[in-house]
């Protein structure tokens with residue numbers, strides 16, 4: 001009997017996942033999403049298994065990749081063409097340092113002991129992730145952080161400060177270790193907003209495999 005129940009529950013999970021990915025062009029969704037995430041997901045997304053994606057993002061970009069076991073909470077938006085590797089944790093809630101106890105039992109009504117939740121500074125800030133960001137394996141991003149467009153976060157980093165566009169940061173706490181391109185190219189890439197183009201036009205862009213070599217904002 002319990003074997004049958006197990007089979008039925010795997011079948012219904014498989015069916016729910018099938019329904020989710022059928023709706024979104026070119027996508028493979030291997031984790032169950034809440035309706036808010038499902039509504040925002042765009043074409044060519046790949047969400048691997050056992051991800052825990054919570055909250056109500058206002059925007060999720062095209063081509064989003066999220067590797068398995070990644071957790072994303074308290075996140076306002078993720079831009080187009082972002083790659084978020086496996087084992088990443090984003091926007092985990094802070095606990096109050098100055099209350100008698102750090103336990104949510106004593107400040108969050110959702111734990112069942114209190115009638116109303118107590119608020120404390122920073123508890124409302126959300127993470128914002130720009131376009132074309134690479135967040136490598138096992139990165140931890142604190143709540144309220146803004147990750148600039150085009151940046152790369154090195155594997156295992158703990159990000160406690162905002163990350164500048166097109167910078168490469170790594171370590172614990174994460175610090176800049178370089179830039180992807182010289183400043184002039186960064187400026188041109190940001191001004192071009194190439195991520196807003198239709199996919200067929202992006203595929204035609206001459207600099208797709210070497211952005212630094214071609215001045216894409218050239219005026220004729």
Ligand SMILES: CC(C)(COP(=O)(O)OP(=O)(O)OC[C@H]1O[C@@H](n2cnc3c(N)ncnc32)[C@H](O)[C@@H]1OP(=O)(O)O)[C@@H](O)C(=O)NCCC(=O)NCCS
Pocket residue numbers: 067083084085086135136137152153154155156157168169170171177178
């Ligand atoms: C950050 C990263 C992209 C490399 O960037 P890079 O600009 O090529 O950096 P380099 O390898 O030249 O290293 C530059 C310095 O940063 C350090 N560094 C590089 N990656 C680091 C990391 N993840 N954590 C801490 N330090 C790191 C190097 O040790 C080196 O230090 P040094 O100058 O004192 O010798 C790469 O190390 C990384 O983390 N890749 C992610 C891999 C991954 O998770 N892939 C899955 C994606 S789905």
